[in-house]
Amino acid sequence: MKLCDYCGFVIKDNDAKCSNCRMIVPGRESMLVPPKLVSSPKKVQTQISSRSISSYIPKKFIAILLVIGLFSSPHTQTLLNGGLNYWDELNTPYYTIPEKITLTYVRNFEIYVEEGDEVEYTLTLSIPENRPSGSQTGIINWQTIDNLQVSPAYNLTSQGRMEWRNNLTGDDRDFISLEYTATINLIRPELKMSNSGLVSDIPDDYDLYLQDEWLIEPSNEDVQNLAIQLSNGTNGNVIMILKNIFDYIEQNYRYQQSSIPKSCQDTIVGKVGDCDDFSILFSSIARAAGIPAWLELGIIPAFIDTSEACDLRDWGGHAWVNAFVPLNDGTSTVVSIDLANSYFMWMPPYRISDWVDNGNGEDLDSYYYLFSSKGINSQATYKENSYVSACEVQGEVKLTDLELDL
Secondary structure, three states: OEEOOOOOOEEOOOOOEOOOOOOEOOOOHHHOOOOOOOOOOOOOOOOOOHHHHHHOOOHHHHHHHHHHHHHHOHHHHHHHHHHHHHHHHHOOOOEEEEEEEEEEEEEEEEEEEEEOOEEEEEEEEEOOOOEOOOOOOOOOOOEEEEEEEEEOOOEEOOOOEEEEEEEEEOOOEEEEEEEEEEEEEOEOOOOOHHHEOEHHHOOHHHHHHHOOEOOEOOOOHHHHHHHHHHHOOOOOEHHHHHHHHHHHHHHHOEEOOOOOOOOHHHHHHHOEEOHHHHHHHHHHHHHHOOOOEEEEEEEEEEEEEOOOOOEEEEEEEEEEEEEEEEEOOOOEEEEEEEOOOOEEOOEOOOOEEEEEOOOOHHHHHHHOOOEEEEOOOOEEEEEEEEEEEEEEEEEEEEEOOOOOOO
């Protein structure tokens, strides 16, 4: 057995080099195989016939031409544009608003003696009715009331409201309930400033909503100055003036809930208010500018989830504004404006209208005081349990912008 002189690895009989360290084994040089020489290939000139011209064009170039032709065809362009539009739609944030909500609303009142022995109470509620009371851009009724059930029977007041009056003694308790089905539609008119008529086009029929009313004061000097300022440069365009008033309140006042509504003067000075206060201030400025405006009062839910079902909870009182708008085609409409929720001339269906201001200040004032009691050193109070017992969403509208394109 022969070992490598360099690394000691075993050398086989036919090895010219050590298979481990690759050193030449002394005396076996003649066993090495000389390397093969590779000569340069001869240049061959090929004659290209007309039939084989395509083989001369690079295949990548042919592929590029095919792709260009494919993408330039009308069908491909249609598919591409549709795909791009779909991609843009997927990547564009949007709001989903139901077109219509049908719900069953239940109100239960428990009335009892809070202090003393004997007391007389009065509970006054508005009768749920269809809305609107006037034209509202092609929508006959954005709110429809059905299946109204009331217990016990009520008396009708001179203001057209339901009233219950009774005496309670000691532990006596009265229970009053009402239930109804409301169908509420999305209000989103296709109105632009160019559709608006002028203040001078407003008929005399709405003069009632140009006067001073409970807390609404178009005659207030500060209000009149604001009306002049916000009408400047509009040439009397009603929608433009309404938008200026809306923007002014949005940009200069902060939301702060209060227990009772304030006068427009108090709101101007304090620069804070809630839905009632902002609606009163808006109506005051609009009336001072010559545009009829009035309050609408109702309820809205604090919790809203219509993504999978219809979950509307924690309903509370709310106020918004209606305003008369003449149109340049000779017709007219009534628009809704919610200052607290930043809805200008449109409304989602998450609301129930309870009462519309009729221009009588006493009626507007009394709306805010639904319960009263009297007795000698005695008083009554009530608990209200209100909820939605059934709810159904119909249709949906996708909006990339909540504001109207004016």
